[in-house]
Amino acid sequence: MQRVMLTVAYDGTNYNGWALQPGATTIEGMLNHAIHAVTGEEIRVIGASRTDAGVHAYGNLAVFDTESSIPGDRFSYALNHMLPEDIRIVSSRQVPAEFHPRHCHSVKTYEYHILNSEHRIPTKRLYSCYNNMPMDVERMNQAGRYLVGEHDFTSFCNVDSQAETHVRTLYEVSAARQDDMIIIRVRGNGFLYNMVRIIAGTLMQIGRGKGAPEDIVQMLEKKDRSAAGPTAPACGLFLAGYEINVDNAE
Amino acid sequence: MQRVMLTVAYDGTNYNGWALQPGATTIEGMLNHAIHAVTGEEIRVIGASRTDAGVHAYGNLAVFDTESSIPGDRFSYALNHMLPEDIRIVSSRQVPAEFHPRHCHSVKTYEYHILNSEHRIPTKRLYSCYNNMPMDVERMNQAGRYLVGEHDFTSFCNVDSQAETHVRTLYEVSAARQDDMIIIRVRGNGFLYNMVRIIAGTLMQIGRGKGAPEDIVQMLEKKDRSAAGPTAPACGLFLAGYEINVDNAE
Numbered sequence: 001m002q003r004v005m006l007t008v009a010y011d012g013t014n015y016n017g018w019a020l021q022p023g024a025t026t027i028e029g030m031l032n033h034a035i036h037a038v039t040g041e042e043i044r045v046i047g048a049s050r051t052d053a054g055v056h057a058y059g060n061l062a063v064f065d066t067e068s069s070i071p072g073d074r075f076s077y078a079l080n081h082m083l084p085e086d087i088r089i090v091s092s093r094q095v096p097a098e099f100h101p102r103h104c105h106s107v108k109t110y111e112y113h114i115l116n117s118e119h120r121i122p123t124k125r126l127y128s129c130y131n132n133m134p135m136d137v138e139r140m141n142q143a144g145r146y147l148v149g150e151h152d153f154t155s156f157c158n159v160d161s162q163a164e165t166h167v168r169t170l171y172e173v174s175a176a177r178q179d180d181m182i183i184i185r186v187r188g189n190g191f192l193y194n195m196v197r198i199i200a201g202t203l204m205q206i207g208r209g210k211g212a213p214e215d216i217v218q219m220l221e222k223k224d225r226s227a228a229g230p231t232a233p234a235c236g237l238f239l240a241g242y243e244i245n246v247d248n249a250e
Numbered sequence: 251m252q253r254v255m256l257t258v259a260y261d262g263t264n265y266n267g268w269a270l271q272p273g274a275t276t277i278e279g280m281l282n283h284a285i286h287a288v289t290g291e292e293i294r295v296i297g298a299s300r301t302d303a304g305v306h307a308y309g310n311l312a313v314f315d316t317e318s319s320i321p322g323d324r325f326s327y328a329l330n331h332m333l334p335e336d337i338r339i340v341s342s343r344q345v346p347a348e349f350h351p352r353h354c355h356s357v358k359t360y361e362y363h364i365l366n367s368e369h370r371i372p373t374k375r376l377y378s379c380y381n382n383m384p385m386d387v388e389r390m391n392q393a394g395r396y397l398v399g400e401h402d403f404t405s406f407c408n409v410d411s412q413a414e415t416h417v418r419t420l421y422e423v424s425a426a427r428q429d430d431m432i433i434i435r436v437r438g439n440g441f442l443y444n445m446v447r448i449i450a451g452t453l454m455q456i457g458r459g460k461g462a463p464e465d466i467v468q469m470l471e472k473k474d475r476s477a478a479g480p481t482a483p484a485c486g487l488f489l490a491g492y493e494i495n496v497d498n499a500e
Contacts, residue, residue: 011372056373090369119340122261123306123488127373178428238373 004072005095005246006031006045006062006079011086013126013235017053018060020044027051027087031062034082038075039068048101048242049108054234056127059090059241061101095246107171107243109187112200113236117180128181129200129236135207137177140184143206144173146216147199154223156199157192158231166192166223175203182207185240194231202229254322255345255496256281256295256312256329261336263376263485267303268310270294277301277337281312284332288325289318298351298492299358304484306377309340309491311351345496357421357493359437362450363486367430378431379450379486385457387425387432393456394423394434396466397449404473406449407442408481416442416473425453432457435490444481452479 008031016024020032028047035043048061070078072094079089115121115128116135147156147170154166170188184203186196206213219227258281266274270282278297285293298311320328322344329339365371365378366385397420404416420438434453436446456463469477
């Protein structure tokens with residue numbers, strides 16, 4: 001028996017998100033299916049992040065236990081042969097049997113992509129949120145700095161959240177323009193439901209001049225979802241990657 | 251009667267290219283259909299570039315004649331309501347009745363996108379050619395410089411070409427890296443069948459160290475398709491835009 005960890009990149013466009021659902025095409029379902037095709041075993045992977053429908057990833061994580069003798073670092077090749085081109089195993093490796101990708105210290109980075117151009121660009125429509133209004137990236141950066149640190153993020157969390165606590169620590173919330181694309185980067189030790197999309201929606205409002213960067217302080221204090229901006233659409237969101245120490249997992 | 255010019259952007263992934271074909275979904279077919287829906291007229295647009303299946307565009311051009319009283323610059327709004335999201339009319343305007351987008355002086359710019367990263371990235375798979383081998387962009391630039399100017403581009407042209415002459419003038423052939431994407435820009439006064447894709451395939455070989463930049467001189471001299479590199483895949487090609495003087499058309 002070995003526990004194998006996969007680093008998984010995907011285009012979320014054609015999936016109903018990560019988590020297995022009856023009658024729906026999901027990333028998890030495709031992975032379970034590919035592992036079955038390779039090992040003959042009926043396995044359910046454990047995902048690190050159950051991303052929503054339409055959300056993309058450069059590096060989500062999944063682990064599974066297998067009796068297969070395929071070396072951990074070769075699973076990426078075997079599984080990529082069985083997966084469609086919109087899901088790629090970037091790498092694979094054996095991890096300690098007690099390692100669990102959700103019960104360990106990790107730092108996660110998200111990107112949110114905003115196409116801020118005069119006209120819509122068809123080849124970018126599935127991988128960004130479109131907005132043609134002038135947006136001041138420096139104001140967005142200033143607003144982002146008020147979100148960095150340990151805060152109660154209730155205002156930046158879907159009201160359906162079932163998390164026991166809404167306190168999380170963010171290490172970076174920045175915005176940068178690359179030609180007509182504004183990329184928001186959010187790096188933190190944990191994220192609430194829709195948190196990055198609400199941060200993106202709020203920063204977009206402030207970038208357009210609706211409210212000031214320092215308004216973030218009051219939004220956090222109110223601990224009320226209605227204090228923050230709208231939830232930006234799923235297709236602009238990318239789970240960029242994890243920093244995780246597999247061998248010293250708790 | 252007025253002649254209207256459209257600037258058209260599209261994601262070529264789901265189309266069998268620009269040119270109308272029976273039983274196939276094409277960009278031209280979608281435009282004709284949308285114009286019929288708006289004006290009630292049976293119209294065939296005249297396209298500036300009949301791009302191949304899978305090729306994308308930021309700014310192809312099309313003209314058509316209509317009895318409609320819709321002002322030329324309002325057609326973009328009307329047509330965008332009728333078109334799918336992967337085709338967008340960037341702008342529209344009335345042009346002189348004698349203007350023809352293929353029988354006029356124009357300068358056209360193409361981009362070719364190469365994903366040059368360790369791993370495939372699913373969200374970029376439809377909009378780039380993937381190559382994981384180390385690629386020296388400076389060598390590609392040096393090679394590109396030998397292509398600039400007026401040359402007989404027979405070696406860089408599909409053997410099925412029916413063009414009367416293979417002499418064309420290129421004003422720019424450059425390569426630049428943006429993170430893991432290498433973007434080749436080619437700007438010229440006319441292009442032969444597959445010319446940019448053959449230039450891209452040749453520059454990729456030279457970037458990987460197969461052949462030297464100055465080999466381009468001999469490739470041009472040989473006037474033989476087999477002297478140049480392979481034709482790079484369609485999905486990496488973008489028709490970026492036209493420089494055209496509509497009012498002084500010949």
